[in-house]
Amino acid sequence: MISRRSLLTAAVAAAATGGLAACAKDGGGTNTGNGNGKITLGFSQTGSESGWRTANTKSIQESATAAGIDLKFSDAQGKEENQIAAVRSFIQQKVDVISFSPLKVTGWDTVLKEAKAANIPVILTDRGVEADASLYVSLLGSDFTEEGKRAAVMFKEICKDMAAVNIAQLEGSTGSAPAIERTKGFAEAIASETKFKIVVTQTGEFTRSKGKEVMEAFLKSHPEINALYAQNDDMGLGAIQAIEAAGKKPGTDIRIVTVDAIKDGMTALAAGKINGIVECNPLLGPQLMEMVKKVKAGQTVEKRIITIEKDFYQKDAAAALPTRQY
Amino acid sequence: MSSVIRHRLFWPLVALALLLLVNLFKKPDFFAISVINGNLHGSLIDIALNGAPLMLVALGMTLVIATGGIDLSVGSVVAISGAIACFYISGQPDQNSLSAVLIAVALALAASLVLGAWNGVLVARFGIQPIIATLILLVAGRGIAQLITSGQIITINSAPYKIISGFWLGLPVVVPIAAVMVGFTALLTRRTALGLLVESVGGNAEASRLVGIRSATLKIMAYGFSALCAGIAGLMVSSNISAADGNSAGLWIELDAILAVVIGGTSLLGGRFYLGGTVIGALIIQSLTTTILTMGVPSQGTMVFKAVVVIIVCLLPVIRKVRSTRVEATS
Numbered sequence: 001m002i003s004r005r006s007l008l009t010a011a012v013a014a015a016a017t018g019g020l021a022a023c024a025k026d027g028g029g030t031n032t033g034n035g036n037g038k039i040t041l042g043f044s045q046t047g048s049e050s051g052w053r054t055a056n057t058k059s060i061q062e063s064a065t066a067a068g069i070d071l072k073f074s075d076a077q078g079k080e081e082n083q084i085a086a087v088r089s090f091i092q093q094k095v096d097v098i099s100f101s102p103l104k105v106t107g108w109d110t111v112l113k114e115a116k117a118a119n120i121p122v123i124l125t126d127r128g129v130e131a132d133a134s135l136y137v138s139l140l141g142s143d144f145t146e147e148g149k150r151a152a153v154m155f156k157e158i159c160k161d162m163a164a165v166n167i168a169q170l171e172g173s174t175g176s177a178p179a180i181e182r183t184k185g186f187a188e189a190i191a192s193e194t195k196f197k198i199v200v201t202q203t204g205e206f207t208r209s210k211g212k213e214v215m216e217a218f219l220k221s222h223p224e225i226n227a228l229y230a231q232n233d234d235m236g237l238g239a240i241q242a243i244e245a246a247g248k249k250p251g252t253d254i255r256i257v258t259v260d261a262i263k264d265g266m267t268a269l270a271a272g273k274i275n276g277i278v279e280c281n282p283l284l285g286p287q288l289m290e291m292v293k294k295v296k297a298g299q300t301v302e303k304r305i306i307t308i309e310k311d312f313y314q315k316d317a318a319a320a321l322p323t324r325q326y
Numbered sequence: 327m328s329s330v331i332r333h334r335l336f337w338p339l340v341a342l343a344l345l346l347l348v349n350l351f352k353k354p355d356f357f358a359i360s361v362i363n364g365n366l367h368g369s370l371i372d373i374a375l376n377g378a379p380l381m382l383v384a385l386g387m388t389l390v391i392a393t394g395g396i397d398l399s400v401g402s403v404v405a406i407s408g409a410i411a412c413f414y415i416s417g418q419p420d421q422n423s424l425s426a427v428l429i430a431v432a433l434a435l436a437a438s439l440v441l442g443a444w445n446g447v448l449v450a451r452f453g454i455q456p457i458i459a460t461l462i463l464l465v466a467g468r469g470i471a472q473l474i475t476s477g478q479i480i481t482i483n484s485a486p487y488k489i490i491s492g493f494w495l496g497l498p499v500v501v502p503i504a505a506v507m508v509g510f511t512a513l514l515t516r517r518t519a520l521g522l523l524v525e526s527v528g529g530n531a532e533a534s535r536l537v538g539i540r541s542a543t544l545k546i547m548a549y550g551f552s553a554l555c556a557g558i559a560g561l562m563v564s565s566n567i568s569a570a571d572g573n574s575a576g577l578w579i580e581l582d583a584i585l586a587v588v589i590g591g592t593s594l595l596g597g598r599f600y601l602g603g604t605v606i607g608a609l610i611i612q613s614l615t616t617t618i619l620t621m622g623v624p625s626q627g628t629m630v631f632k633a634v635v636v637i638i639v640c641l642l643p644v645i646r647k648v649r650s651t652r653v654e655a656t657s
Contacts, residue, residue: 048477174625203625207574208479208567216372217619221353234479238567247362264481 039296040070041289042090044100047078052260055326056101056126056282063285069292080104087111091118097292101126101141105177112136121295125284127177133303137295140288140305142280144178147259148185150311151229154257154276156193157313159227165196165255168218170204170211170230170239178280179203182231182259199225204235211235215242230258233265233277240273251275251314261312263324270317277317279309282326334591337643338606341589345613345635349620356620365493369616375491375566377612378500379404379559381605382507383579384586386552388604389511391587393548394528394596395449395456400556400583402467403441404576407434407560409474412482412570421484430487435557441467442553446546460549464580471572480570490565500562507555512601521599524548528596582611589639610639 041064045057057073064071072095074086080103090098091114098120102108105128112135115122126141159165169186172179183201190196200222204211211230218225219242228243230236236258240250248254250273258265261279268274284307294301312320330336349356349369359368383400390397414430415421441463448459491500515521523544526534531541556576564570588594589610590603614635623631 048472054477171625174628200622201625202619202622203628205574208569208571209563209575212567213372213376213615214619216376217369217616220369220372221620221622234571237569241567245362245365246367264479 038068038070039097039292040072040093040095041292042072042074042087042093042095042098044074044076044083044086044090044098046076046083046101046103048075052262052280052282052326056284058325059283059285060288061285063289067286067289067293069289076103078103080107084108084111087115091115091120094118095120096296097121097123099123099125099288099292102129103127105130109135123288123291123295125288138291138301138303138305140284140291141307142309143306144181145185146306147178147278147280147309148182148187149189150278151182151257151259151276152186152189152196154278154311154313155190155196155227155229155255158255158257158275159196162226162255163195165227166199166222166224167196167227167229168215168222168225169198169201170214170228170235171201172203172206172231172235174203174205176206179206179231186229198229204230204238206232206234208234208238211238212242213238215239216245219243219246219248225254227255228257230256233258233260233262233268236274237264237268240268261310261324262326263321266312266317266321266324269312269314270321272314275314277312279312281307281309334600334643335602335606338589338591338603338610338639341639341642342606342610342613345610345617349617352621361496365496366498369620371498373609373612373616374501375498376615377608378498378504379562379576380579380582380586380612381504381608382555382559382562383552383576384583384590384604384608385508385511385601386555387580387583388587388590388592388599388601389515389524389548390456390552391584391592391594392524392528392596392599393545394531395545395548396460396584396594397445397549397552398457398460398580399441399445399463399467400552400559401576401579402464402471403438403553403556404560404563404579405471405570405572406441406467406474407438407557408564408575409471409480409570409572410434410437411487411561412480412564413474415482415484415487416480421482422486424486427484427486431490431561434561435554438553438557438560439550442550442556443546445553446549449549450542450545468572471570471575473572475570475572477572479572482568482570484568487565488568491562492565503558503562507558508601508605511551515601525597525599528599583608585636586611589636 043060048054061071061073076083076086083100083103087098087100088111098115102124108129108131112122112131116135122136124136124139128139171183200218202214204214211234228239230239236256243250243254250256256274257276258274259278259280261277265274265277269277287307291301356369359366359370387397411430411434414433415426418426445460445463448454449456489499523539526539527541527544535541560576563575586607587604589607590600592599592603614632618628618631
């Protein structure tokens with residue numbers, strides 16, 4: 001069965017020689033699928049390191065079924081070499097479209113060229129790569145710099161009544177793309193108003209316990225802190241415990257904005273302990289499937305597609321909470 | 327005076343004191359302890375609260391290292407223990423039930439003991455090298471923890487469970503727990519022959535066996551104890567954030583624990599061990615973290631800062647030795 005299908009795919013590919021390579025870009029393709037009418041998508045996930053990632057995986061699997069797309073799913077378990085091997089095996093299996101969330105930004109040139117040589121379009125999700133942009137069709141995911149800017153906008157909104165805002169910043173894992181870009185975007189956007197000042201910044205490694213430990217020290221070395229920007233919900237949740245232990249009221253004495261909008265974060269937002277959350281949406285499955293179909297049909301897609309995301313203030317939390325999936 | 331300087335705990339204590347004093351430059355009231363909401367509050371309290379898990383893990387590690395072994399799996403045991411306790415409590419209709427919390431704690435510690443016994447049996451009965459035997463659980467254990475939590479962070483809301491890392495009569499509960507464990511271990515190893523037997527096994531396992539010491543049983547006990555300590559540390563870590571984080575709880579704690587043991591003067595080759603040294607070693611490592619945060623070292627520089635301090639702490643006694651041998655040679 002498999003060999004018959006791959007033979008058919010090979011025959012189709014051979015018939016449309018040359019035209020296919022450009023079809024994803026200029027939309028002039030004649031690609032008609034792999035013979036059984038069902039699109040095959042090979043997807044390589046980074047691993048299952050967090051609740052966010054689990055929700056991401058679930059979204060992709062469910063929306064593939066819903067869209068009638070045949071999904072070949074591979075989990076790289078946190079290793080880039082597994083991911084490269086998975087992409088190679090997708091090429092050999094002659095899937096219609098390859099998609100993956102690159103673990104690291106570098107090391108992708110060779111395998112992306114192989115995919116291009118085999119006329120298989122590649123869509124990146126969640127994170128980008130440092131490779132020639134012609135080697136992939138599109139990048140679907142959050143814009144981390146933009147998330148930092150959105151956090152700054154939220155601060156301007158929730159701190160309207162304050163004369164001086166002394167912000168403590170909990171950064172993500174040092175060197176990771178979200179940590180670098182969320183710091184950059186925030187610093188750029190907050191600078192426009194002089195009452196905002198980032199008084200102290202340190203990594204909380206994206207975890208609750210580190211977020212709590214770092215905030216404990218911040219509160220003692222910088223008693224003037226009256227705002228907290230945590231680059232994910234978990235660090236913010238840990239910091240809230242430290243703030244309460246120091247006898248201050250999170251959300252009132254110290255205004256808090258976090259990024260992600262996981263269920264626990266939204267619960268704290270609804271309870272008034274967080275003032276605002278910038279959503280970083282893992283549920284990009286439906287958008288991805290739509291893109292796969294477009295690419296397959298030879299239509300043009302944008303080089304960079306931002307996932308649909310919202311900003312949540314306290315008033316929005318109660319309504320959004322019951323439908324929160326992750 | 328020279329006998330004071332020659333004491334093995336002298337240099338670690340000097341390092342600890344210097345580390346704490348450095349903070350005074352940045353924050354003159356670093357040593358101040360106040361009362362907030364009826365609980366003690368201050369940087370020193372933070373060091374005690376956050377350092378207690380590391381101290382316990384390092385305590386168990388000391389005995390394992392004394393038998394000539396090493397236990398790399400403690401970080402994973404920390405994660406598993408917290409995951410089991412939080413998973414059990416999260417499934418209860420009343421999370422504030424004391425009996426449920428006690429059962430959760432018992433389950434977590436029992437599981438830790440089983441994992442420790444597994445390590446011990448692999449090392450002592452099957453003769454697998456300790457670094458390999460415990461590496462198995464280092465890798466697999468974190469997977470087990472994530473399996474228990476289904477890859478999510480399990481958040482619980484249980485007042486009795488919170489007490490483990492909370493306050494009782496205004497005092498942080500982790501401090502007496504750690505003190506009792508250290509005291510109990512010191513009593514058992516220094517007031518009975520057990521300590522001597524452990525050192526003998528670490529010195530020469532085969533010779534010990536030939537004189538009638540049950541090396542294998544002692545080793546299994548050491549690994550079991552190490553896992554038990556890690557299990558208690560896991561309860562503290564998860565209670566501290568009221569959540570089980572299978573992915574990051576106890577991550578790399580084995581390295582900090584080994585470092586604490588070495589700073590304390592115990593040789594990685596096995597044999598003689600120093601519980602007091604380990605306690606100070608653990609305090610040095612936690613104080614270092616607190617110092618980095620108080621001094622405001624940028625995130626990118628924290629690792630380098632830590633490394634430099636650790637190198638200095640490890641070199642201090644060595645430099646003194648080199649100099650004294652030189653003086654002896656010239657005189």
